[in-house]
Amino acid sequence: MARTLRARVAVVGIGETAYHRHGRSPDAEFKLALKAVLAACADAGLDPRAIDGFASYSNDRNEASRLAAALGIRELRSATMQWGGGGGGCCAAVANGAAAITAGLADCVVVFRALAQGEHGRFGQAADSGTVSGEMAYQMPYGVLAPPQKFALRVTRYLHEHGIGRKALRAIAMASYHHAQANPRAVMHGKPLDAATYDASRWIVEPFRLYDCCMENDGAAALVLVDAERAKDFPHKPVYLLGAAAGSGFRTGAQPQNAPDYASASYKTLAPHLYRMAGVGPQDVGSVQSYENFTGGVLMALAEHGFFAPGEADDFLRLENLLAPSGRLPLNTSGGNLAECYMHGFELVLEAVRQVRGSSTSQAARNDVALVIGGPMVTPASDLLLGSEAVL
Numbered sequence: 001m002a003r004t005l006r007a008r009v010a011v012v013g014i015g016e017t018a019y020h021r022h023g024r025s026p027d028a029e030f031k032l033a034l035k036a037v038l039a040a041c042a043d044a045g046l047d048p049r050a051i052d053g054f055a056s057y058s059n060d061r062n063e064a065s066r067l068a069a070a071l072g073i074r075e076l077r078s079a080t081m082q083w084g085g086g087g088g089g090c091c092a093a094v095a096n097g098a099a100a101i102t103a104g105l106a107d108c109v110v111v112f113r114a115l116a117q118g119e120h121g122r123f124g125q126a127a128d129s130g131t132v133s134g135e136m137a138y139q140m141p142y143g144v145l146a147p148p149q150k151f152a153l154r155v156t157r158y159l160h161e162h163g164i165g166r167k168a169l170r171a172i173a174m175a176s177y178h179h180a181q182a183n184p185r186a187v188m189h190g191k192p193l194d195a196a197t198y199d200a201s202r203w204i205v206e207p208f209r210l211y212d213c214c215m216e217n218d219g220a221a222a223l224v225l226v227d228a229e230r231a232k233d234f235p236h237k238p239v240y241l242l243g244a245a246a247g248s249g250f251r252t253g254a255q256p257q258n259a260p261d262y263a264s265a266s267y268k269t270l271a272p273h274l275y276r277m278a279g280v281g282p283q284d285v286g287s288v289q290s291y292e293n294f295t296g297g298v299l300m301a302l303a304e305h306g307f308f309a310p311g312e313a314d315d316f317l318r319l320e321n322l323l324a325p326s327g328r329l330p331l332n333t334s335g336g337n338l339a340e341c342y343m344h345g346f347e348l349v350l351e352a353v354r355q356v357r358g359s360s361t362s363q364a365a366r367n368d369v370a371l372v373i374g375g376p377m378v379t380p381a382s383d384l385l386l387g388s389e390a391v392l
Helices: 029-044 064-071 090-102 135-142 147-162 167-180 195-200 228-233 270-278 295-304 310-316 346-357
Strands: 009-016 053-057 078-082 108-115 203-205 217-227 239-247 287-290 369-374 381-387
Touching: 009 029, 009 090, 009 228, 009 346, 029 064, 029 108, 029 217, 053 064, 053 090, 078 090, 090 108, 090 217, 090 239, 090 346, 090 369, 090 381, 108 346, 147 203, 147 295, 147 310, 167 195, 167 295, 167 310, 217 228, 217 346, 239 270, 239 346, 270 381, 287 295, 287 346, 295 310, 295 369, 346 369, 346 381
Parallel strands: 053 078, 053 108, 287 369
Antiparallel strands: 009 217, 009 239, 108 217, 239 381, 369 381
C-alpha cells in the first residue's frame, strides 16, 4: 500500500467562535475551545461523544483529556500535539489527525486551536525576563526582541536579492482587507484598507508597516476529520485531504540567525513533497490561504510553492491578481491573519474548506483545489492541499 494520506481522510465539519481583539473575549480559553468543537460537530451533524481523537499545535493549553471529559466522550484514542511554536503547525495538526485515522488509531478526530490572550497574556509580545536561552540569547543583546524584528531581517535580504519592491507587500495586505469586507466574521469587517492608508501607516520595523503585520486575537476554531469512506454520510460536501507536508530544510533552525538558506520561507523542501502526494501542481490550485505573520513571508512562500519566480513577484503580486472570484490566484479570501482573525492560522484551514465546499464569502472561480500555507519563515513549517471529489 502506498504511504500517502491522499484521499484517505475528509473534513466533514468546521466550526469557530466569534473572533475578538486580543484580551476582549468574554469567555475563558477552555470554553472557547469547547464552543468551537461543538460548532464543528453541529456543522457535521455529529454527536460530540463520537469523537475519539484530538490534534492541535503551538502548545495549545486545552488538554485532550480535559476536552474529552467535558464533552462526555466515551473513549479517547488519540491525542497529538505538533512540535513548534507559532502557527507553523496549523497544517501539520490536520495531517497528524489524518494520520491517526489512516493508521487505525482513531475514527473521528477534531483538530482545533484556541487562544484567549486576556486570560494568559499577549502571545506576540516580548516578555520581561531575567534570563534568556536558545535563540533569544543571541538576539536580545542586540535589541531583536519580537517576531517582526527577527523576520524583517530575512525579508529585507530576500527583497534585496531579488530586486522586489514594497508594492507587492502592499497588494498582499490590501487583498486580505478587501476580502474581509465581505466576511462578517472578520475583525476588520467594515474597516477597508486603501493604498494611501497603507502607505501612511507607521513603520513597525522596515520593511513592515502596520498593515504588514498580523493581528492578535482571541477565539477558537475546529474541524472534524473522518475516514473518506464515511465522508458521504454527513450533510456537507466532503472536503478531502489531498496532500500534506511538514518540516524544514537543511539547518533551517541554526542559531543565531545562521541558516545557510537564510532568506527563505522554509518551503523549498516541503512544497515538492506536498505536490507529489497530492498529485497536483501549482497550476491546479484555485485559491491560497497563506499564514501572514508578515506580508513578506507570504511573498516568499508563494514563490517557493511555484506560483512565480522570485524576480517575477512585482508583476504577479498585483491586487487584481489576488482577488476573488477571478484573479489569477485569489489569496486569503476570508481576510487571513491580517484582517479576519489571528487564530494562529487555523482560520485559514477553515476557509480552504469553505472554498472547496463553494461557501466562502469571497468564492474563487476555481474551487476544486485549495492550498493552505502555515507559518512562513518558522521551523518546522507545514502546508496542506484540500480538494473536492472531482480531483480524486
